């Protein structure tokens with residue numbers, strides 16, 4: 001899929017990985033709706049991007065992905081402004097083992113909520129032009145991170161949802177691809193604040209630090225190169241792309257648990 005002229009919606013795009021994804025999409029000629037619950041950061045980013053990319057290509061919409069109503073309204077505004085939605089990036093996420101139900105509500109339910117609400121705008125069976133959804137999971141969606149069982153569960157959930165939805169979309173003729181981006185540690189606000197949000201497993205902070213030193217830390221710019229591949233390569237559907245500082249590879253899964 002060529003990005004030029006396409007319309008993308010990116011959740012949690014006021015900063016961090018989401019911001020880098022929005023910038024990459026703009027650099028490649030797409031129009032972008034930035035959804036975030038941080039209004040000050042979102043408005044300030046749009047002012048910067050308007051100067052860099054010209055007016056009328058970027059839109060900030062205040063939206064908490066915990067609310068289906070807010071997501072629905074933001075998608076509607078995007079369609080009215082840009083004429084449709086071709087790409088959805090479910091990126092909004094938090095790391096908080098203390099507020100674990102909120103973590104599930106944002107990281108996993110927020111992703112499902114976004115996907116199910118964008119179907120009406122993309123589904124070829126109901127007059128849409130098809131599209132692609134990328135869910136920002138994590139390598140904690142493939143392997144475990146013992147310091148954060150709930151974060152790990154949400155990201156495993158995102159990967160499972162991605163694989164099953166992709167198969168369901170093919171079987172149903174929706175014309176919507178879905179892939180999961182699975183980065184390792186990346187230098188963002190989420191990453192910097194982990195220590196104070198480990199809750200009952202803060203005793204495992206040291207072991208986690210050793211893992212960080214072993215795997216290294218990605219820049220957001222490195223993460224988004226993987227994203228570009230998942231969006232533009234039309235052969236990729238139901239894939240989970242692992243991105244680490246020195247390598248990029250697709251996750252493999254057993255064909256069937258009974259094999």
Ligand SMILES: NC(=O)c1ccc[n+]([C@@H]2O[C@H](COP(=O)([O-])OP(=O)(O)OC[C@H]3O[C@@H](n4cnc5c(N)ncnc54)[C@H](O)[C@@H]3O)[C@@H](O)[C@H]2O)c1
Pocket residue numbers: 011012013014015016017018035036037038063064065066091092093094106136137138139182183184185186187188189190191
């Ligand atoms: N930083 C890492 O090491 C890392 C690694 C792998 C995957 N990820 C995933 O990447 C995604 C982005 O993380 P990041 O590191 O850029 O985080 P970040 O904290 O830097 O940015 C997250 C953005 O999401 C927004 N947000 C949070 N909750 C929201 C909500 N309910 N509704 C709307 N917006 C909301 C925040 O306001 C912020 O702008 C997350 O899903 C995270 O799990 C991060």
Ligand SMILES: CCCCC[C@H](O)CC\C=C/C=C/C=C/[C@@H](O)[C@@H](O)CCCC(=O)O
Pocket residue numbers: 095137138139140142143144145146147148183184185186190191194208211
């Ligand atoms: C505290 C992490 C905050 C950022 C979370 C991000 O989503 C990044 C996750 C990055 C790395 C995950 C690595 C998982 C590795 C496992 O597969 C395994 O190799 C290591 C198990 C070590 C352990 O017991 O925790």
